Amino acid sequence: MDISGRHEENGEYLMVAAAVHARIDSTRIRSVEGMGFATVREGPTLEATLALVAEAVGDLPEPPEGPVVSERGEFYEEPADVVGLSFQPEFKYVESIGERETVQAAHHAAYAVRDLLL
Template identity: 35%
Template structure:
């Protein structure tokens, strides 16, 4: 599962984070197809490692456990060793090495960013 978290900066005394989880069939050079996309929205006052880990665990529970590893950018877990994060999440964490893996993260990024942007626009209207 490729993940991305949008909204990791403080706005109006709150962290408005959107998590995207994307299950894909992947080859080294491309995405074969997207199997599932899921999002989760959190509004919190803090953004510590424990918050991100807890919320990623919630995303895993929401998406289901039918994937082999978590694919993410190095910074998603504050540059903590992927071995430590893997042990905490009980899922292997990997960083992208191939074009296909980079594309998977790019899809997750577009989903999280776009959903967050739409939700912020809706909040401003109401």
């Protein structure tokens, strides 16, 4: 998952979260099973970010079988076990190249949707 739009523009916020449900191996994406999106116009706080991501993950066509994965900065460097309390089945930060590629796909999707909404 990835979030675009944590910065204020013209006195407003528009954060877009994209969740990508993908089948991966250690080095690449094998298939994309679906995408989920959510938006919010409030400022970026940990609570708002957790709720936004939970909504995007909930928007996936099917619940993920594996963990929700993100870059550490998405959740303000909070430990994975703290962030993980908000997600099922589990949460972790990026560890493999395949996970990084999936987060990158989510980044492009979130940015594109945000561009469409502005």
